[in-house]
Each structure stands twice: as C-alpha cells, then as structure tokens.
Amino acid sequence: MKNYLILFSVALIVTNSCKNSEAISNFQASNKMDVTTLDYKPYLDSLQADGAFLLLDLKTNKLIEYQGISKDTMLIPASTFKIPNSLIGLETGELKDELTEFKWNGTTYQIQAWDKNQSLVEAFQNSTVWYFQELARKIGEKHMKKYLAQFNYGNQNIGGGIDKFWLSGDLRISPLQQLEFLKALWNEELKLAKKTTQTMKKVFFVEKRGGATLYAKTGWGFTDGNDIGWYMGIVENQKSTYLFVHAMISKDARLELFGEARKSIARRILAEKNIY
Numbered sequence: 001m002k003n004y005l006i007l008f009s010v011a012l013i014v015t016n017s018c019k020n021s022e023a024i025s026n027f028q029a030s031n032k033m034d035v036t037t038l039d040y041k042p043y044l045d046s047l048q049a050d051g052a053f054l055l056l057d058l059k060t061n062k063l064i065e066y067q068g069i070s071k072d073t074m075l076i077p078a079s080t081f082k083i084p085n086s087l088i089g090l091e092t093g094e095l096k097d098e099l100t101e102f103k104w105n106g107t108t109y110q111i112q113a114w115d116k117n118q119s120l121v122e123a124f125q126n127s128t129v130w131y132f133q134e135l136a137r138k139i140g141e142k143h144m145k146k147y148l149a150q151f152n153y154g155n156q157n158i159g160g161g162i163d164k165f166w167l168s169g170d171l172r173i174s175p176l177q178q179l180e181f182l183k184a185l186w187n188e189e190l191k192l193a194k195k196t197t198q199t200m201k202k203v204f205f206v207e208k209r210g211g212a213t214l215y216a217k218t219g220w221g222f223t224d225g226n227d228i229g230w231y232m233g234i235v236e237n238q239k240s241t242y243l244f245v246h247a248m249i250s251k252d253a254r255l256e257l258f259g260e261a262r263k264s265i266a267r268r269i270l271a272e273k274n275i276y
Contacts, residue, residue, distance in 0.1 A: 038066045043265045047257055049250035051229075052175045053269060056183065059240035064273070069249060071179075074155065074172035078221030079127045080230045081166035084181070085135055086120060086203055088147045090196045094138045095120055098202045102131050124203045127218060133163035151190055153181060167221065175247045178232055182243045186234055204233070212237035212276050218262055226251055229262040235276045242275050 033056075044050055050068035057063075065071060089095035098121040109115055113126040123131035136144065141162055148156040154177055160169020173181075184190050188197050204215040216233030229248035234241060246266040250258060270276040 032061065034060070034062045036062070036064050038064050038269070040066050040265065040269060041068060043261075043268070044068065044248070047248075047250055047261055048252040049229075049248050049258070049261070051246065051248040053247075053266065054175055054179045054243075054245045055269065055273070055275075056179060056243045057240050058183070058186070058243065069247070070174075071176040072174045073247075074174050075228050075230075075247060075249075076168075076221040076223050077154065077166050077171060077173050077178075078219035078228060078230060079129075080178065080217050080219035080232060081171065082124055082127065082132050083185070083200075083204070083217055084148070084151055084153055085132050085139075085166075086124060087151075087185075087190070087192060087196060087200055088139055088143065089120075089135045090199055091147070091192050092139055092143050094135060098199050102134055105130070121203050124217070129167070136163050151181060151184070153177070168223075175245045178230075178245045178247075179243055182232065182234065182245070186241065186243065206233070209276070214276055216263075220259065220262070227258055229258055231262040231266045235270060237275065242270075244270065 038053060038055075040053060041050075051066070052069050052071050052073070053066040054071060055064040086095070090097075099119045101117055101119045102123070104115060104117050107115075107130070109130070111126070111128075114128045114130060118126065118128050118131045120131075122128070141158060144158055144162065145156070148154075148158070154171060154173030157170040157172070158165040160171075165171045185197065185200070188194070190197070201215065204217070206214045206216050208214070213236045214233065215235075216231060219228075219230030219232075221228040226249050229250075230246065232245040234243055236242075244266060246262060248258070248262055248265075267276070
C-alpha cells in the first residue's frame with residue numbers, strides 16, 4: 001500500500017506538471033499568433049540586466065516579443081500578484097468593492113504612503129504590501145488554492161506562508177503565463193462574476209491620455225541573488241487593445257535605476273509602437 005501511494009503521488013505530480021507545460025507551449029499555437037521579434041537589449045545593457053518583453057494585439061492576435069530570457073522562465077510574481085489577490089478577494093466577498101478599507105496597524109514602513117488606512121484602489125496603486133497580506137490571510141489557503149487552479153496561474157504553489165508565498169515563497173509564473181492570465185482576465189474567461197472583473201478594471205486603472213487608457217501593475221522581488229522586476233498591463237486605444245508584460249532580471253540592480261526602468265523601458269516601447 002505504501003509503495004502504491006508513493007507511485008500515485010509521483011504520477012499526480014508529473015501529470016500536473018505536464019498539464020502546465022502543455023498549456024504554456026500550446027498558448028501561441030492554439031491562438032495562431034503572428035510572432036515578430038523586438039531587440040531592446042541596448043536599453044538593458046546600462047543596467048547589467050536582461051529580460052523579456054511581450055506585446056499582444058488582441059484585435060490582430062499579433063505578438064511582438066524580446067527574449068533575452070526565455071518567456072517560459074519561471075519567476076516570483078512579487079507585487080503583480082496583487083492582481084489575482086484582488087480578484088479572489090472580490091469574488092469571495094472579502095472585498096466588497098474598490099473602496100473596501102483595511103485599518104493600518106500603526107507600523108512605520110519605509111514607504112510613507114503605506115502608513116495609513118487604505119482602500120483597495122489606494123493599496124493597489126501604492127503597492128501596499130500589508131494590505132494584501134491581510135487580504136490573503138482573510139481569503140485563506142483553501143480558497144487561494146481553488147482560484148489559482150481556476151486561473152491556471154503559474155505553478156499554483158502557495159508554499160512559504162499564506163501571506164508571503166508570492167513575495168518570498170514558492171509561487172512562480174513565467175512572462176508568457178502572465179500574458180495568458182491578462183488575456184483571460186480581459187476577455188472575462190476566468191469564470192468570475194462580471195462585477196468582479198468590472199471592479200478590477202477600476203482598481204487596475206492608471207491614467208487616460210490622448211484617447212488611450214492604461215491599466216498596469218509593477219512588481220519587484222528578489223530570489224537566488226537576482227532582482228526580479230515586472231511591469232505589466234493593458235492599453236486600450238482607438239485601434240485595439242494591447243496586453244504587455246515586461247520582466248527584468250539583474251544581479252546588479254542599482255535601486256535608483258532598476259525600479260524606474262521596469263516602467264520606463266516598457267513605456268518607451270509602447271510609445272515607439274504608437275500604442276501609448
């Protein structure tokens with residue numbers, strides 16, 4: 001019986017791994033994407049960094065990509081996990097709407113904007129870690145696992161603590177999987193209530209400029225001696241809707257440059273493509 005259980009467990013792990021790998025590899029094929037390459041390496045050289053950039057036009061299904069690192073590289077999501085965390089909170093009722101407020105516990109943080117009571121939209125814009133840690137504790141492991149599986153989100157591993165697994169724990173997701181997640185969110189394919197996705201758009205909103213609307217989220221993590229930077233989101237303009245994911249890796253992340261470069265490089269590419 002013991003040997004049977006071991007074999008069953010191994011088979012289950014291999015089956016789930018194969019499903020995730022198949023989902024990744026079939027993403028482009030199933031959507032019949034027209035893929036072109038982009039070279040933005042010169043933007044990264046001064047930072048001693050490398051990365052991946054993916055830009056998908058939802059109307060034409062054309063994908064523009066740069067793969068200094070593979071788009072299948074599994075990385076810690078860091079604060080980009082605030083997107084699924086918010087969705088799960090809204091869907092489970094732990095968050096009523098974008099104005100749901102959590103009380104500050106009085107701890108003084110390095111980022112002054114965190115030192116006050118926060119609504120969901122404020123916490124998302126300020127990237128307030130304590131708000132989303134409290135939210136994750138309210139959601140709990142059972143519902144967190146359920147929805148990460150429903151979203152097919154990364155490796156779906158919440159090991160490392162219910163309030164830390166996306167910051168310093170075992171959760172990993174690739175740039176391509178982030179793109180697939182954004183596409184499912186924007187196409188309302190995550191099997192969520194319409195109110196949840198509509199509220200999420202209010203939370204995700206950054207700015208409107210010249211007929212184009214930007215929704216975006218940053219992320220910054222540290223694993224295996226590397227700084228991991230993210231900037232990802234959606235642009236809606238008169239021509240189409242565009243999804244973008246920018247991931248950066250550096251062993252020499254000079255803070256004053258790396259943090260800004262996550263956003264500035266992505267925005268520069270969007271500007272060069274006359275998207276935003």
